[in-house]
């Protein structure tokens with residue numbers, strides 16, 4: 001019997017039935033009161049989830065499009081920026097900023113390790129740190145399973161004249177992001193991860209200070225010109241034809257998040273993270289991310305010696321209909337990543353662990369069935 005795939009990946013993630021149902025309703029026109037109702041509801045709840053009074057723009061784009069848009073809207077050629085390169089997605093900021101001719105200072109962090117305010121301060125106080133106009137950090141570095149310490153970085157940047165931009169593409173809606181309290185000027189989120197939506201939307205919050213920089217930016221832009229989005233947002237509408245069905249879905253998904261309550265959501269993810277880490281360690285697997293910076297939304301696990309970990313993933317997918325992720329770039333074949341973000345509970349994790357045990361056994365890993373499940377059950381609350 002074939003069942004729907006269980007997506008235990010860092011995105012796309014499982015989409016709740018209520019959201020799928022909302023998106024399947026007959027199409028509506030975007031210049032109507034009905035669309036305005038969904039758009040307004042989405043925007044009000046986005047502010048709550050972003051924990052901000054700032055405008056939150058909605059772009060028809062994946063996360064990378066919003067990363068590029070943040071750079072071309074906020075900076076000008078030659079501007080000096082500092083980028084924490086903690087994995088594939090920190091590196092993506094480096095690649096985009098370099099391509100557009102920014103003067104990029106890269107802080108290279110060994111993959112599996114994270115950054116804190118202390119690391120950022122060291123660079124800003126060095127000779128290299130003079131005249132930096134923006135600091136970029138990935139919140140949840142999905143490629144390595146590390147959660148960088150955004151709160152302490154916000155604190156370190158508090159009285160400095162530079163913008164703080166974070167990629168919260170995979171964290172927003174699963175981990176605490178106190179946009180205003182932590183002084184984050186630009187927060188970028190993606191629809192297909194903790195926000196429980198299909199791919200296709202990116203959300204971006206922009207502080208007053210960042211809007212001033214946006215007014216000064218000289219890069220050419222048209223479709224992703226933030227000033228056009230702001231002008232329309234102030235009239236409860238969009239500059240161009242929006243992704244209507246995704247916005248209707250987003251209004252439903254955000255409503256579900258608000259009903260669950262942000263603190264409960266963060267607690268659920270924290271609990272899933274703890275349970276997953278304890279479970280995989282109980283069967284002798286080793287974690288890839290440094291212990292005190294491990295993400296609660298995704299667990300990265302080193303491939304045990306002599307085990308074909310890609311085969312394990314294939315068995316999970318083809319025999320048990322459970323998708324987990326492999327390693328990216330230099331981590332290909334070296335790690336697996338279990339996503340537990342968004343519409344996921346403890347029983348989804350238990351199912352994944354039981355399939356993982358079976359698959360590991362099939363490829364010759366020595367394991368006593370049930371060990372990781374028992375370890376997880378002892379921690380799981382949800």
Ligand SMILES: Cc1ncc(COP(=O)(O)O)c(C=O)c1O
Pocket residue numbers: 010011062063064065089138140141142143167168169170190
């Ligand atoms: C942390 C992070 N940043 C950026 C991206 C890129 O987003 P997208 O694939 O939606 O363009 C991803 C996607 O996996 C991500 O996890």
